[in-house]
Amino acid sequence: MKNITLLGATGSIGLQTLDVMREHPHQFRLYGIAFGKNVDKAKEIIAEFKPEKVVVQDEKIRNELLINTDQNTILVGKEGMEEVSADPETDVLVNAVMGSVGLGATLTAIKHKKQIAIANKETLVTAGHLVMKAAKQYGVDLLPVDSEHSAIFQALNGESQKDINKIILTASGGSFRDKTRDQLQGVTVTDALNHPNWSMGAKITIDSATMMNKGLEVIEAHWLFDVPYDKIKVIQHKESIIHSMVEYADKSIIAQLGTPDMRVPIQYALTYPDRLPLSSSKSLDLVEMSALHFSKMDMERFPCLAFAYHAGNKGGSLPTVLNAANEAAVDLFLREKITFLEIEQVIENAMENHSFVKQPDLETINEIDQEIRNKTYEKY
8 A cells, every 4th residue: 555645635646636635545545634724625534544743834723623523633834734745644745836836845855755646747847857866866756647648658668768759748728718919808707717628727727828838848847758859749639539649760659648638747757657447437438529639739829838948958046946936927817917918028028038957956046036036926
């Protein structure tokens, strides 16, 4: 039985991870959880799974949880996440927190040679050079949870790295995929959160609508699979049935297909290299599906994707700026402080006005991350 520590337990990925664990109670035990503000959902998880350790966002949440549960071991903040990630009883760390807050826990888990199932793409975007260097040093594999990266990971099984011709990431296009830029004027938060295919948290859903989510995935793929950016392509695929593909030197393409269900890549990351049944997921009926559609990504229509390619190619501190500005901008949009199209303006301004650092260390990355957020919030 594997002891699972789940960071981001009350979020979309966290809850679907718990679905997988429910289906295989003799395979997995929930050892620790971390969550932000959703105390009611956390109480339900604690009552059902009885984790040994719980990490909360701050002291206010800790005090609220203490009143409502008999949970004894309640840790706080980034330090708490790092402590439970290093715990000798943790076998697998599922990092499903939103944002760069998950970076420290990932690095700590790597140093303690934990198996890592990573859904926290911002960790690799913000500090991919540090994370992958540490993973290589300690001999730790980062098993991707994102459906796209899981698809690539599976398509690469048994193949040689030198034979990769290109990686092809598929993108649904998000909630506004059929709208022109003129039609994006005045769209609401409710409109943006209406994703056509996937059930995801608010931040990822907005990122999908701006195409920043795919941009972050491009940078993540670069680090996870050690592939240069000019070999990472993005195409639009509205049905989200082909989750991603790898083209090899002989022009053969290997793709991973399935219904849009995040529990499938989550389970594969938890069970790798084995596969277990997943009765809660539907089989893909290609006859019923009948047709799949693909189209070229328009970088002018989706400038956030272009921003991500630029930041990734430039490297250094620029991906940190990209991510921090985006997180702040999405938060401002969700709180209706800025419009949807202003998200792009916030990110572009932050990148243009940044003093570039070529080889940032962890302290510098954290300083830049906080500086960008502060400047963004001060402006709006």
